[in-house]
Amino acid sequence: MAQIPNLDNAALNLTALREQSQKELLSIIKSIRGKKCLVIDPKLAGTLSLILQTSVLKEYGTELRILSADPLQTECPKVVYLVRSQLNFMKFVANQIKNDESKGLQREYHLYFVPRRIVACEKILEEEKVHQKLTIGEYPLYLVPLDEDVLSLELDYSLQECLIEGDTSSVWHVAKAIHKLEFAFGVIPNIRAKGVASTKAAELLNHMQLEDPVSMDNMGIPEIDTVILLDREVDMVTPMCSQLTYEGLLDEMLEIHNGSVEVDASIMGAQQDGKKVKVPLNSSDKLYKEIRDLNLHVVVQVVRQKATSIQQDYAEVKSTNTQSVSELKDFVKRLHSLPEIARHVNLAQHLQSFAAKPAFHARVEIEQIILEAHTYETCYEYIEEIIQKQEPIETVLRLLVLFSLTNAGLPKKNFDYLRREILHSYGFEHMPLLYNLEKAGLVKRQESRTNWPVISRALQLIVDIKDPENPDDIAYIFAGYAPLSIRLVQHAVRSGWRSIEELLKLLPGPHMDLKRGVSTISSSELLPGSGSQQSTDRVGHRSLVLVVFIGGVTSAEIAALRFLSAQEGMGYDFLVATTKVITGNTLLRPIIASSKEGMI
Amino acid sequence: LLLKESRELERNPMASKGSPLHGPQVRLVEQAHRLFAETKEHLFESKSAEEHAKLLRVQHQLEVSTKQAIFVGSSVSDTIKTCIVMGNERAAVKVKSEFKVPDKRWYWLKSCALATVGNWDALETF
Numbered sequence: 114m115a116q117i118p119n120l121d122n123a124a125l126n127l128t129a130l131r132e133q134s135q136k137e138l139l140s141i142i143k144s145i146r147g148k149k150c151l152v153i154d155p156k157l158a159g160t161l162s163l164i165l166q167t168s169v170l171k172e173y174g175t176e177l178r179i180l181s182a183d184p185l186q187t188e189c190p191k192v193v194y195l196v197r198s199q200l201n202f203m204k205f206v207a208n209q210i211k212n213d214e215s216k217g218l219q220r221e222y223h224l225y226f227v228p229r230r231i232v233a234c235e236k237i238l239e240e241e242k243v244h245q246k247l248t249i250g251e252y253p254l255y256l257v258p259l260d261e262d263v264l265s266l267e268l269d270y271s272l273q274e275c276l277i278e279g280d281t282s283s284v285w286h287v288a289k290a291i292h293k294l295e296f297a298f299g300v301i302p303n304i305r306a307k308g309v310a311s312t313k314a315a316e317l318l319n320h321m322q323l324e325d326p327v328s329m330d331n332m333g334i335p336e337i338d339t340v341i342l343l344d345r346e347v348d349m350v351t352p353m354c355s356q357l358t359y360e361g362l363l364d365e366m367l368e369i370h371n372g373s374v375e376v377d378a379s380i381m382g383a384q385q386d387g388k389k390v391k392v393p394l395n396s397s398d399k400l401y402k403e404i405r406d407l408n409l410h411v412v413v414q415v416v417r418q419k420a421t422s423i424q425q426d427y428a429e430v431k432s433t434n435t436q437s438v439s440e441l442k443d444f445v446k447r448l449h450s451l452p453e454i455a456r457h458v459n460l461a462q463h464l465q466s467f468a469a470k471p472a473f474h475a476r477v478e479i480e481q482i483i484l485e486a487h488t489y490e491t492c493y494e495y496i497e498e499i500i501q502k503q504e505p506i507e508t509v510l511r512l513l514v515l516f517s518l519t520n521a522g523l524p525k526k527n528f529d530y531l532r533r534e535i536l537h538s539y540g541f542e543h544m545p546l547l548y549n550l551e552k553a554g555l556v557k558r559q560e561s562r563t564n565w566p567v568i569s570r571a572l573q574l575i576v577d578i579k580d581p582e583n584p585d586d587i588a589y590i591f592a593g594y595a596p597l598s599i600r601l602v603q604h605a606v607r608s609g610w611r612s613i614e615e616l617l618k619l620l621p622g623p624h625m626d627l628k629r630g631v632s633t634i635s636s637s638e639l640l641p642g643s644g645s646q647q648s649t650d651r652v653g654h655r656s657l658v659l660v661v662f663i664g665g666v667t668s669a670e671i672a673a674l675r676f677l678s679a680q681e682g683m684g685y686d687f688l689v690a691t692t693k694v695i696t697g698n699t700l701l702r703p704i705i706a707s708s709k710e711g712m713i
Numbered sequence: 714l715l716l717k718e719s720r721e722l723e724r725n726p727m728a729s730k731g732s733p734l735h736g737p738q739v740r741l742v743e744q745a746h747r748l749f750a751e752t753k754e755h756l757f758e759s760k761s762a763e764e765h766a767k768l769l770r771v772q773h774q775l776e777v778s779t780k781q782a783i784f785v786g787s788s789v790s791d792t793i794k795t796c797i798v799m800g801n802e803r804a805a806v807k808v809k810s811e812f813k814v815p816d817k818r819w820y821w822l823k824s825c826a827l828a829t830v831g832n833w834d835a836l837e838t839f
Contacts (some may be wrong), residue, residue: 501790501821502821502825529757533761534818536764537789538788538790538818540786540787540788541742541761541762541768541788544765
């Protein structure tokens, strides 16, 4: 099965979006004649694999290389760099060019920034005195479809840049990406935003519309009704919790990159050991689509049931030789789904070996206790213990952040004690990390009373799940905790921000509710919130809500949105756009790493 | 300005990490400690930097006495563990008292370290 997801079932014509990106890339390649070597930075290479197959590039006489600190090995007279606008990549480019020169090689160099050129990057090239030798261009790649309902900008450091470094370029990228969508699908009439970055993105979007307007006349009715922008900062609680859905666990334990996981071949039942195999994960796999958002133990049941039913069929086929051809055909068809079943049996089994451990249960349990926020001491002692046992620092920080957020910080004495324990256990080089977390407000000293219980009660975040196999609320995703972010989305589509204004004030950042140039009155009646009746009537399909998470989204939250749109009486389809699909670990890791590097 | 300076210094010792010369690093960390001490808000940072410098000195001594360059750069906990693994309980206790390691952590470290080397007799008697 291909890694490039099939987008035919998408609520929006995302195939067109992907084809545009393909076309733009190919036109760059075609514009440079002759044999050339395309050098891509390692992160971007994964992203591009979601857009087109590498074999296509070879057809255009292109060699492919991954950018690294080493000198470039190629015979081609022309070199095309395709890189994210990151400072360290510029150094690599400069070094490779200088290395070629020292060998007396004459080459033609092109550099394409993704998604746009940045002054700081060009400055470095100038300092390195290679700027003159490069032909510079841009490859405006913004949103990449990860699946039929998920788009991503694939920006790994967005949250860290916004919260710690004060670099808001990713906000600009988000606005630009939405604006690009509007060119294809019409101006989105309703904007709701919550959080500093989100409101800024909304303002930028308006600004872009003024400067470079999407014409509203010949577009007909806009295909997206509402865009809801949320800062990750508004809800940092959710990503800190352990995800319990199949996809969420896959991401937590094995890490999904660009829509696939890499696992040892032995796990997948192959004979050869030590080899890695890539398993693509997207809705093109029917079974995966069915089970990805379910709780792991439900997944195991579903897969087992499927396997046994095929087994029964097989027994029937064997025992009775009187089947008609069409019956046999049916059976063979079902056999075709066997590799899918086998694949997920293997994966689920592998996950269960983690999830069945007592340590995992203990952690999920302590998360629940922290969320319910009444037994402070138990949680505090648990965190103290895992620090002293030197468990992975990501694990410790996730719980600590969760604990600090729900308590509006820790009392000074506890705060200093735990910080000291962390420094002693993991080394003093983590001091900048603690400092950064404090700066980002993730782990801090208690200064005021916590309003978590108020928020939690008002939004019904803690729900008792009665029947985990047939859930009736999104809280099934975290075994009883409904993600704060998704509760906000629920309110936003139902009645806008107005009804929960007081509550929004308790969460970080301003909020904003905007209506934009609607060309006709009739279409303004179609806004969500004015009842799902009209929206569903409209040309037979339901209205589409674009939910944008600036700073990343977890697969569990995406699962919750899918669950919502599958509910009866829900007049909306959700399309998720984000800077990156994250887990608590992948969210914290860049912060840990960059703090260690010393942030020069 | 002072704040900015101390912040920069806070980062500096990390930049010099991994240098084979211990002297300059200790001095740098001590300088950070002094600068942090000049403001009131950074009491914690100042104390930590002081401890960091102390740790580096202790580790240096341990390396000299054991003739093995395995201590510098590791954390307080790891230093204690290494000492116990090497069977040098006295040094471990010394580090424990010097850095006021709470008993709880001490027990975790000690049992963990003894288990790693499979010293079950010692584990039983303690």
